Amino acid sequence: MESDTPEVVTRHRLSTRIWHWVNALVVIVMLMSGLMIFNAHPRLYWGQYGANFDHAWLEIGSSGDAGYLKLGSLRVPTTGVLGHRIEANGAVNRRAFPGWATIPSGYSLAAGRRWHLAFAWPLALGLIAYWITILVNRHARDLTPRPAELAPRHLWQEIKDHARLRFPTGAAALRYNTLQKLSYSGIIFLILPLIVLTGLAMSPAMDAAWPWLTDIFGGRQSARSIHFICAFAMVAFILVHLVMVILAGPLNEIRSMVTGRYRLPKAKEEAP
C-alpha cells in the first residue's frame, strides 16, 4: 500500500487530553449533584421570581401514586422513573430524579451543593485555561467551520453521511468534519460558558456585584431555567459523543484521547 500519510499519527495534544479527562469526571459530578439540587425544588420558571404559587413552565411531581413531568400544558406520566417510584426496600420515593442519577444518592441538598460548588471551580477555571490554550496553540482554528462548510448543501451531505455511518478514512479522518466542529465549539464556546454564567447569576452576592448577570438572562429564575436546559444539552452531547466513539472504533478513539496516538482508519476498499 502506498500512502503519503503515516498510519499512526498524534491526534490530540496533551492539553486537550488532560482537559477531556478532567471534564469527564467534573461534568458527571456537576450533572449528578445538580440533579440533587434540582430535587429540592423541581420546578422551573421564567423571569425574576418564581416559587410555588407562580406558574412553572416545567415541573416534576407526583399525585397519588403516579409521577409526572409537566412541560407547559403537556403532562407526561413518569411513574417509576421521575416523581414517584418504589424503592427496593418498598419505600415510596417522591423525589423528582431517582437516587441513581444524583450525588449523593440519598436526598441531601447541603451535600449536593457542597459537591456542586466545589467542582464548579475546576469546571470554570478549566474552561478558561482551555480557551487560552487553544487560542495560543491555534487549535481553536481546527474547531471553526469554514464558510463553505456551513453551506446548507454541504451540511446536508454530512448529515446523510453520518446517518449512514459513512465516516471519513485516511487523511480526511485527521480533520474534524463540520458536525464535529459545530458540536465541539458549541460546547466549548456556548454551552459551557452559559452554564458557568447562569450558575453565577443564581448567586445573590454575584448579582449584587454584577447586576448585568441577571439582566442578560432576563432574571434569576430565567437563569436557573437556562442553566437546566444547558445541562441537558450537555447530557445530549455526551450521549451522542459516546455513541459516535463506539461506532468509530472505541479502542482507537479512546487510545487517541489517552496517549494521543491514533491509527488512521483505512478506506473500505483497502481493508483486507
Next chain:
Amino acid sequence: MISRRTLLIGSTGALLTGCDRLDRSETFRGVLRSAEGLTMRAQRLITDRNALAREYDAADMSPIFRANGTRMPATPDYQRLAAGAFADWRLAVDGLVARPLSLALGQIRQMPRRTQITRHDCVEGWSAIGKWTGVPLQTVLDAAGLRQEARYIVFHCADRFGPHPYYESIDLIDAFHPQTILAWAMNDRILQIPHGAPLRLRVERQLGYKHAKYLMRIEAVADLASVYRGRGGYWEDSNDYEWYAGI
C-alpha cells in the same frame, strides 16, 4: 460476556457508591468544604463591600410571597408574646457591646427606617420579590457600641426545630451593609407571623436561611466556635449547610 448496558449501569453504580462513601468521609467533606472559603474570598475580592442587591419596582413584586421554615413558633413564650401583639416583646442587644440594649417594638419602629424591594432567594432554588421596611442593623449596633473584639453578629430566634433554637450569624461586612435591616414591616403591612413577626433579619446578598425570623436577641461575639455547635447557624450545625450563603 458483559453487555454495554450492564457495564454502564455497573459503572454508574460504582461511581455512586464511591461518591456516597466519599461523602461520608470527614476528610473529603473538608476538601469539598474548603471551596466555600475560596468562593467567599473570591466573591468578596470582586465585590464592593457596599455593593447593593438589586432593588425592584412595586410592579415586579411576587403576587404571593411564600412563607417557609417555621410559620408559627410553637413555644409558649412566643405564643404569649404574639397573643399580646408583641407589647411585652423586647429585643436584647448584648455580647461584646459597650451598652447592652433592651428595645421594645415601638422604640424600634421609631428608629430611622429603610424600605427596599428585594429578591429573596431560597437555597432550594425558588425566588420571591417583596418589600421590606426596618431599621438598618448598623443603627442598632452603633447605639449599642460594638467593642473592638467583635467579629460576628449572632441572631437568636424564638422558633425551635425540635430541641434546637434557630439562630444565624453574619460577619461585620454584612452587618454594616446598608441593606442589612431588621424588618418589622413587609409589603406595606406590619410583619406577619409566618414571615417572622415581630422582627426579622434581611441580609440581601445571602440566601434565605440567613434571614433569621422571630428575633429575640442580637449578640456580638469574637468567634462562632462557642455558639451552639460552632458552625454559625442552625442549618450549618444540623445539616452541614454553608455558613457563607452568598452563592
